Amino acid sequence: MEVTAEPRVFRKSCDEARARGLTVGFVPTMGALHRGHAHLLERARKDCGFEALSLFVNPLQFDSQADLKAYPRALEADLDLARGLGVDLAFTPDESAMYPDGPPRVTVDPGPLGERLEGRSRPGHFRGVLTAVAALLELAGPCRAYFGEKDAQQLALVRRMVLDLAMPVTVIPCATVREPDGLAISSRNARLSPRQRGAAPVLFEALSDAATEARRGERRVGVHRAHMARRIGADSLARLDYAAVVDEETWEDVDVVSDRPARALVAASFDGARLIDNLLLPSAGVGSVQNTGDAQGGS
Numbered sequence: 001m002e003v004t005a006e007p008r009v010f011r012k013s014c015d016e017a018r019a020r021g022l023t024v025g026f027v028p029t030m031g032a033l034h035r036g037h038a039h040l041l042e043r044a045r046k047d048c049g050f051e052a053l054s055l056f057v058n059p060l061q062f063d064s065q066a067d068l069k070a071y072p073r074a075l076e077a078d079l080d081l082a083r084g085l086g087v088d089l090a091f092t093p094d095e096s097a098m099y100p101d102g103p104p105r106v107t108v109d110p111g112p113l114g115e116r117l118e119g120r121s122r123p124g125h126f127r128g129v130l131t132a133v134a135a136l137l138e139l140a141g142p143c144r145a146y147f148g149e150k151d152a153q154q155l156a157l158v159r160r161m162v163l164d165l166a167m168p169v170t171v172i173p174c175a176t177v178r179e180p181d182g183l184a185i186s187s188r189n190a191r192l193s194p195r196q197r198g199a200a201p202v203l204f205e206a207l208s209d210a211a212t213e214a215r216r217g218e219r220r221v222g223v224h225r226a227h228m229a230r231r232i233g234a235d236s237l238a239r240l241d242y243a244a245v246v247d248e249e250t251w252e253d254v255d256v257v258s259d260r261p262a263r264a265l266v267a268a269s270f271d272g273a274r275l276i277d278n279l280l281l282p283s284a285g286v287g288s289v290q291n292t293g294d295a296q297g298g299s
């Protein structure tokens with residue numbers, strides 16, 4: 001596995017792989033790799049002749065310096081895991097390599113969706129995400145880029161950006177990988193105390209209840225939202241941020257679960273750790289939860 005912190009070298013290696021006739025599969029991450037990331041890497045490995053991974057803790061997407069500093073870093077372990085999964089190229093730039101002139105002055109405007117849900121709770125977050133992802137995709141060049149449904153709003157915004165800015169990239173959505181009790185795997189889970197860790201699956205339970213009720217025919221989104229909020233709010237360790245249901249394509253709020261796919265999303269804080277999760281709700285008349293990506297991972 002080639003490892004480089006140099007943007008020029010990363011670009012050149014991706015270019016050379018394409019010149020050899022290989023499809024480049026690209027998995028952008030912030031490192032501290034876990035089974036969720038591994039799932040994306042395995043998908044890319046299966047699909048593509050050349051697999052590139054980036055490990056870059058993007059300062060632009062953090063709302064506080066304390067949060068940025070507290071973000072876990074585990075470069076050597078990440079590189080070992082990547083080698084084991086057959087990654088061809090690991091890109092490990094630091095801030096000065098990505099932004100040699102200081103923070104970028106030209107940035108990507110995420111549009112109206114960037115202001116809602118996660119964007120409302122974390123002002124500037126998606127501008128920071130998209131500005132970094134745009135630069136990484138530009139360096140990688142034409143590729144298949146793998147993103148997790150765990151961060152569904154980020155995935156939707158990256159898809160939008162790739163379409164609106166005519167980037168030569170195919171975005172591949174990958175299902176959320178969960179712990180056996182349903183908790184979506186996240187590097188932030190390490191910040192949970194044992195009691196909070198015990199309570200954290202309430203997010204997935206609330207989403208699963210909504211999916212079950214939708215499958216039984218409950219179409220009123222107000223009812224789903226209220227149930228999810230009550231379920232999470234009833235946990236003394238969780239502070240609910242939002243419980244929402246949006247149209248899977250437009251990301252507009254919906255009033256009823258119709259024959260169009262709708263996604264339920266929740267966010268809650270457990271003291272210092274803010275967790276998010278989401279689940280596609282079964283459409284009216286559909287007997288099971290559908291997925292845009294691969295099967296819901298429980299591995």
Ligand code: AMP
Nearest residue numbers: 029030036147148150151175176177185
């Ligand atoms: P991050 O390092 O947190 O920026 O995540 C890098 C990529 O991994 C993003 O596309 C995430 O959506 C994805 N990811 C993170 N956690 C999971 C998970 N539990 N299941 C699937 N994908 C994930």
